[in-house]
Amino acid sequence: MSRPLSSHRLSLRTAAVATCAALATALGAVACGESGSGTASSGAGVNGPAGKTSYPLSFDNCGTKVSFSKAPQRVLILNGTSVAEVESFLMLGLEKHILANAQTYGVSDDPSMIAKIRALPTGGLTMNKNFDVPAEQVLKLKPDLVVSTWSGGFDAKRGFATREQLAAAGITTLVNPVNCANGKPDATAAEKRAYRNQSINSSFEFLLLLGRIFDAQQRAADLVSRLRGRIEAVRARTAGKPARKVLIAYPGMAMMNANGLPAVMTGGIYDDVIRAAGGTNSFSGRGEEVTRTLNKEQLATAQVDVLVVGLFTPQEKGEAEAARLFAAYPQWNASKTRTYAIVSDGVYLGPLNAVGVEKISKVVHADG
Known part of the structure; x- marks a missing residue:
């Protein structure tokens, strides 16, 4: 899942995966600086024409200096x-x-992603009780770069290799910059703010950062331009x-909700995707605590004109899930009009936000 997934909120998503461990088969097993300077910031966007990466490339990533003498060739994605x-x-x-890649979901708003991810090498890696690659396996694999969606992916208390430990072994590490504060006890105010306020732009910034690291800046800039253009077209249509x-x-x-209700997603990138689609979150202004604490009365009295059903496993059927929710909450406007969309990873942190925006906008403003 960015976590997604964004970032999908990692602590919640880890709990979800832990609870669903028995359903593993159902699962099918979240920016750069000036061009050519050799130094980049960890999260700033890029303006102007894309250039060729100048190595050595060094920049700060969540308080850790990372350096590349060339584009990495042996990447492990945690x-x-x-x-x-x-x-x-x-x-x-x-x-x-x-x-080696350890990320998988089994359902996607871009169906081609499922086969592409499954085709990637896994390095024979296995997960520990905290659902990621343990330190000894990472070190044995000898990657030249280890990528984590969150700072907690390098937490020794969870059985993972630390950034310092990997650096001592000659291995560079990278955290998705918007998630620096996630799993980092000493996160700065700026890192906490970025994590709290992540948006569609956060997804673009990671693409641009990868473009810089791998000397694919023009490719990244072109991709971001195309994706941003699709989203702006929706904004224009619904303005x-x-x-x-x-x-x-x-x-x-x-399992993410204390009352056993569907996980309702609010704040950050979820609100941004909905806004781009021409809507507003039914729980706008509320943070991630809604996902954990929402009760049936609060859900029943929410204003819901459009229901967006998120799929977690390939076995789920969006139409059936929507029908169940409509039956349980007939007072929603969405229930009366049978207005819904089906998404999966397009609302998480990641490169598929344009797809999520387009899917949602088609039902938010079906007459647009």
Whole structure:
């Protein structure tokens, strides 16, 4: 899942994966600086024409200085219950650089992604009890770059190799910059703010960062331009129209809610995707605590003009899940009009936000 997935909120998504461990078969097993300077910031966007990467390339990443003498050739992508990072590599055509990938989801708003991810090498890696690659396996694999969706992917307390330990072995590490604060006890105020306010642009920034690292800056800039153009086309089409209330609910992630309700996604990138589609989140202004604490009364009284059903496993059927929710909450406007969309990873942190925006916008403003 960016976690997605964004970032999908990692602590929640890790809990979801842990609860669903017995359903593993159902699962099918989240920016750069000036061109050519050799130094880049960890999260700033790029403006102007894309240039050729000048090595050595060094920049700060979540408080750790990382350096590249050339484009990495043996990349390990850690799980982190995300698909944001592996999908970004694939959309940039960087799969040949992947030594082993631990990210998988089994359902996607881009169906071709499922086969592409499954075709990647896994390095024979196995997960520990915290659902990621243990330190000894990472060190034995000898990658030249290890990518994690969150800072916690390098937490020794979880059985993972630390950034310092990997650096001592000559292995560079990279955290998706928007998730620096996730799993980092001493996160800065700026890192916490970036994590809290992640958006569609956060997905683009990671693509641009990979473009810089792998000397694929023009490719990344072109991809971001295309994706941004698709989203802006939706914004233009829906401009000036009433923002209908949209609820994103993942029935298959009910284990994330204390009351066993579908996981309702709010804040950050979820709100941004909905806004881009011409709507507003039914729980706009509320943080991730909604996912954990939402009760049936709050869900029943929510204003829901459009239901967005999120799929967690390939076995789920969006139409059936929508029908169940409509039957349970007949008072919603969406239930009365049978207005819904089906998504999976397009609302998480990752390169498929344009698809998610397009899917949602088609039902938010069906007459547009």
